[in-house]
Amino acid sequence: xxxxxxxxxxxxxxxxxxxxxxxxxxxxxxxxxxxxxxxxxxxxxxxxxxxxxxxxxxxxxxxxxxxxxxxxxxxxxxxxxxxxxxxxxxxxxxxxxxxxxxxxxxxxxxxxxxxxxxxxxxxxxxxxxxxxxxxxxxxxxxxxxxxxxxxxxxxxxxxxxxxxxxxxxxxxxxxxxxxxxxxxxxxxxxxxxxxxxxxxxxxxxxxxxxxxxxxxxxxxxxxxxxxxxxxxxxxxxxxxxxxxxxxxxxxxxxxx
Amino acid sequence: xxxxxxxxxxxxxxxxxxxxxxxxxxxxxxxxxxxxxxxxxxxxxxxxxxxxxxxxxxxxxxxxxxxxxxxxxxxxxxxxxxxxxxxxxxxxxxxxxxxxxxxxxxxxxxxxxxxxxxxxxxxxxxxxxxxxxxxxxxxxxxxxxxxxxxxxxxxxxxxxxxxxxxxxxxxxxxxxxxxxxxxxxxxxxxx
Numbered sequence: 001x002x003x004x005x006x007x008x009x010x011x012x013x014x015x016x017x018x019x020x021x022x023x024x025x026x027x028x029x030x031x032x033x034x035x036x037x038x039x040x041x042x043x044x045x046x047x048x049x050x051x052x053x054x055x056x057x058x059x060x061x062x063x064x065x066x067x068x069x070x071x072x073x074x075x076x077x078x079x080x081x082x083x084x085x086x087x088x089x090x091x092x093x094x095x096x097x098x099x100x101x102x103x104x105x106x107x108x109x110x111x112x113x114x115x116x117x118x119x120x121x122x123x124x125x126x127x128x129x130x131x132x133x134x135x136x137x138x139x140x141x142x143x144x145x146x147x148x149x150x151x152x153x154x155x156x157x158x159x160x161x162x163x164x165x166x167x168x169x170x171x172x173x174x175x176x177x178x179x180x181x182x183x184x185x186x187x188x189x190x191x192x193x194x195x196x197x198x199x200x201x202x203x204x205x206x207x208x209x210x211x212x213x214x215x216x217x218x219x220x221x222x223x224x225x226x227x228x229x230x231x232x233x234x235x236x237x238x239x240x241x242x243x244x245x246x247x248x249x250x251x252x253x254x255x256x
Numbered sequence: 257x258x259x260x261x262x263x264x265x266x267x268x269x270x271x272x273x274x275x276x277x278x279x280x281x282x283x284x285x286x287x288x289x290x291x292x293x294x295x296x297x298x299x300x301x302x303x304x305x306x307x308x309x310x311x312x313x314x315x316x317x318x319x320x321x322x323x324x325x326x327x328x329x330x331x332x333x334x335x336x337x338x339x340x341x342x343x344x345x346x347x348x349x350x351x352x353x354x355x356x357x358x359x360x361x362x363x364x365x366x367x368x369x370x371x372x373x374x375x376x377x378x379x380x381x382x383x384x385x386x387x388x389x390x391x392x393x394x395x396x397x398x399x400x401x402x403x404x405x406x407x408x409x410x411x412x413x414x415x416x417x418x419x420x421x422x423x424x425x426x427x428x429x430x431x432x433x434x435x436x437x438x439x440x441x442x443x444x445x446x447x
Contacts, residue, residue, distance in 0.1 A: 039401040077281075077288030079393055079421070110392060193391055194399035196407060240392025 023050035023122075023253060024177040031132045034144065034225040035232065046132050051125065052250035054168035054179050055187060056116060058089075059101035061108065064116050066093055071112055080111035084243045102167040104185045104248040110240040113188045117251035124190035125252040127235070131228060134181040136174040144225060153227040156183040165246070182227065185248035186234050195236040281307075285419035286393045293351065293380035296363035301380075303349065304419075310443045311347040311415040315396050315408070317354035318362045318379075323410050326428040328370050330412055333432045334440055335376070342444045348377045351390055353398050353406055355381040395424065412436065416443055 030043040065071050065086075072093060073086040086107050090096020108116075110124075117123050125133070137143035144150070166184060173179050181187075189195075238244070281287055291303040312331055316324040331348050338346065352358035363379040366372075372379070382390060391398055398408035414423040414436070423439030 037402075039403060039405075039407075076283075078284045079286050079288055111389065114389070190388065191399070193388065193397040196397050196399060196409070236397075239395055240389075 022053045024053050025050050026176050034228040044128050048255040050253045051133055051178055055104040055248040055250045057102050057168050058095055058099055058105045061105035080241055081109040082241050103165045104168050106245055106248050107243040109243050110188050113249035120251055122251035122253045124188055126191050127189045130189050133178050136176055138172050141175045153182045185246050188249040192235040195232050282418050287419035293382055295378050295380045296360055296367045298360040306347055308417050309347050310417055311349050313349045313413045315353045316350050317352050318358050318366050327410055329430045330428045333430045337437055345444050350379045352381040353387055355384050414439055
């Protein structure tokens with residue numbers, strides 16, 4: 001009976017799922033990052049690319065794992081995924097009742113996210129691409145100066161993270177047609193391990209220089225942009241095999 | 257009779273040639289990642305061929321002026337503390353994070369300049385698409401800077417014969433990290 005109810009609940013999703021997994025085109029161009037790179041002056045050039053409209057869902061990741069069994073949680077190399085990898089699923093190839101197919105997949109390592117995108121003929125976005133796409137709100141390609149928009153993002157960060165995740169694709173698309181960049185999950189980037197800031201942001205000025213070769217450490221150019229700061233702090237604190245309960249991902253493709 | 261002998265010999269050879277490589281890789285082995293490399297002599301190989309022998313692994317790039325020479329120093333410092341037989345049982349593998357510029361010739365130049373014994377030291381470049389994955393496995397962070405230099409963390413990683421990471425140090429230079437050295441000696445003693 002409970003199973004039937006669950007099935008009935010899933011039915012309307014068939015229609016909703018239409019936008020899931022689709023890619024939308026982003027034009028690229030000159031973009032001014034909220035980060036401060038000692039080595040970079042002037043805006044960053046972003047080449048045109050396509051980005052998944054929504055983060056990868058449990059249903060899609062399950063299909064991937066079934067097709068590539070080396071990424072099942074009971075078979076994965078432990079150097080590429082820590083023990084919590086997909087630990088919220090009921091089994092190695094079953095989601096179970098507590099996990100909805102259209103929720104974003106979480107508890108995925110960088111290696112697993114990378115492998116998923118590669119299997120799609122795609123790749124993970126670079127940090128630059130992700131930040132560029134996420135600068136937009138529903139109507140503007142760059143809404144970052146708007147205090148109300150920042151408030152909205154921050155109100156998500158202040159929500160407890162133990163509440164159930166919403167389905168992907170429920171939020172209104174941004175100016176590029178991309179959804180859920182804020183307000184749902186953190187997302188891996190291809191170059192997550194390039195974001196090298198001190199673990200403790202209060203020590204930005206006196207980072208342990210011996211840990212890094214040469215100059216070019218990161219700091220924030222736009223200190224009011226906490227949303228970006230928190231993303232960077234998150235990514236720079238994770239190793240490639242780490243997973244968390246609210247870390248997901250989406251893929252991108254180059255445009256010719 | 258000689259035919260039977262040949263068959264038997266063949267069988268024995270086949271058995272002898274099915275060592276560790278056929279056995280299943282432990283789940284915590286970095287050799288889960290297939291990694292095609294080209295060394296300082298232009299020879300192509302996969303790092304999984306290194307299975308069977310403990311390895312000291314790090315990442316570097318040849319045009320680096322500051323820390324990368326220290327990475328070589330660190331490897332040499334460890335070597336100096338080993339007996340001849342211990343040295344013979346350890347492989348040293350430096351993987352470039354700058355495959356675009358680190359051609360075999362560039363790698364060979366460093367090997368010659370630094371007088372690295374080619375029977376133990378391998379300097380190698382990966383495919384560009386593999387650099388982040390290797391770095392992820394070894395816990396090394398890096399970013400390519402506008403001027404072509406890299407900002408990166410440095411580490412020496414000790415792999416056992418099965419490719420499991422058993423020790424790691426971020427202390428670079430000609431004075432070896434004592435705990436790390438002890439781990440190297442232990443690995444070579446039990447191998």
